[in-house]
Amino acid sequence: MTRRARQAEVVLEARNLKKIYRRGNEEVAAVDGISLDVRRGEFLAFVGPSGSGKTTLINLLGCLDQPTSGSLTVGGRPVFDGRRGLSEGELTRVRRRVFGYVFQKFYLVPTLTVYENVLLPFAFFKKPEAAEDPLRLLKFLGLDKRIRHRPAELSGGEMQRVAIARALVNKPEILLADEPTGNLDSKRSREIGQVLGELNRKEGLTVLLVTHNKDLSRIAQRTVTLVDGKIS
Template identity: 45%
Template structure:
């Protein structure tokens, strides 16, 4: 409980929101056959906090993440990252924003198989036309506990180690927000716990803002709060909840009549 109170106090000292969504909707398909994936969602993600997003299958979790991260444009509503409104950005400016201010980690590690760990980590900088400093790459690999694996290729690393490389690659640009889509989905439970501990430490020690989509109550329990989605709408939040409580809430949501 003490650790949680410390985290809450730390959160209260953080100023402002990393992301704000105001009445965001996303529809797919043509008129008459359109599907509403997000329905007037309003949410704020304070800086230096860890938020898990959960909901039944088809609730809009991934669409929320993709819109919030600037990977997809909402049909209506406003999304701000820091002080930047995404709606008015050209595709080029949106690409630059994603490259410079946002980090991504996915269930599939998405590493380049022909590159070493340090080359994979340096890739976002190279894509941005910046020459990566060797000590900068090693430093971020050290942060994820892989300083001694810098010259290994993905096939020479375990699944957990590959996900740590993916985390280091996401952190190399010092992003304002790290988005994680089922980051432990391809890992066994022990390795998944290690990655979750790493994410938690990034928030507590470095003030990183993390938004994680997950179906796993154990993963969600490591977050400061859990945002629940049902049919594209926010259906409440849980703060500092145990895995058992999150699982019980999810069971009720999944059993609810459509």
Template identity: 45%
Template sequence: MKTLKIKDIKKYYGKNDNLVKAVDGISIDIESSKFTAVIGASGSGKSTLLHCIAGLDRPTSGNVFLDDIDIYTLSDVYLSRIRREEFGFIFQSFNLIPVLNVYDNIILPVSLDGKKPDEEYINRIIEKVGLESQLKKFPNELSGGQQQRVAIARALSNKPSVIFADEPTGNLDSKTTLEVMDLLKSTVRDFNKTLVMITHNNDIANEADRVITICDGKVVDDVKK
């Protein structure tokens, strides 16, 4: 399992009187095979931090190490490869491709990488998330909970080291939220993945192995259980 270390990450926007310090010098080590929750009020910088850690938004300064590789010293081509091969993503809005059926949405990261899906592994994921009977359906034929199950399966399909989830239950009702969180936690555990999740839901955060609280772009609390 690869390690993820964040050293003095800063993300600033604007300048002079309009300078916004969205992330202001954060250094954390993400524990492998653990569930880390990042919480904070709206505008605290938690989503910006996630995007910087996950290679989605280059920081103003600082380092993100995947093992011994600082991902931001890489070219855009190699950084894109890191995102495809080492990271899996789950978003609040599901981000499924409407013209692809469930199966093709699940294997999309593998297809984009020009690889042949590991059918045995993909079938294990599909069984785990309970989508065996839904594979030929399209996203608009699924409930919100089912769509998020597809997103979870897709995030796992390329055998990533780390899964990043940005408010993955934000568009779900309370009952479906519980179901999706139970599924996500058990799936990450069963496939031995590292999970980093942004959430504003304290009940969800309390289920994590570690809770990092962000305020004004800084870490103000870091609790390991």
């Protein structure tokens, strides 16, 4: 396939996705009928006020959560359709193979070195054939001088870059990042933004980013604004 054809390929297709939470008699539509196509190699930013459904939506798209209704196709494969979905085992495989996840909290293991933290997914999952070389990743992320350090010896920005390396070691197609700079100052946030931009441009990684940070959302090719669980 040519590069252009690959880029045009739809990797995520959401149709009328809804996630309804019930609190007593009250219903909260956290995600209220969202339809969205994400193409390979895109960089999307999700913005919107607190409580507008960004985390709920990105968790649905990343198969970390199941919708109340609607459909989701990942890489052409139906994952949820109406109320039916894949089995938990199949979902786990999709999560491992397709997605890398980065969160506001870094979730590094304090007793392990940087290198060991990056290799952590392989302690739980079989190493895939197409796994990334962890040293190449750490170099790409500017961490090659830190590989024997422990998380407590790193800056916040470095910790988040370790978490990004760990998310990428399975060679995912899509990186999901929910407020990855929420705990970082503006300089470190810019560095993370640069790293995400480079991964997208140079490595062709599809990136879905949730952020409150205007500077960060500007590096995305497309911005999706949510209000009350809907695309506004």
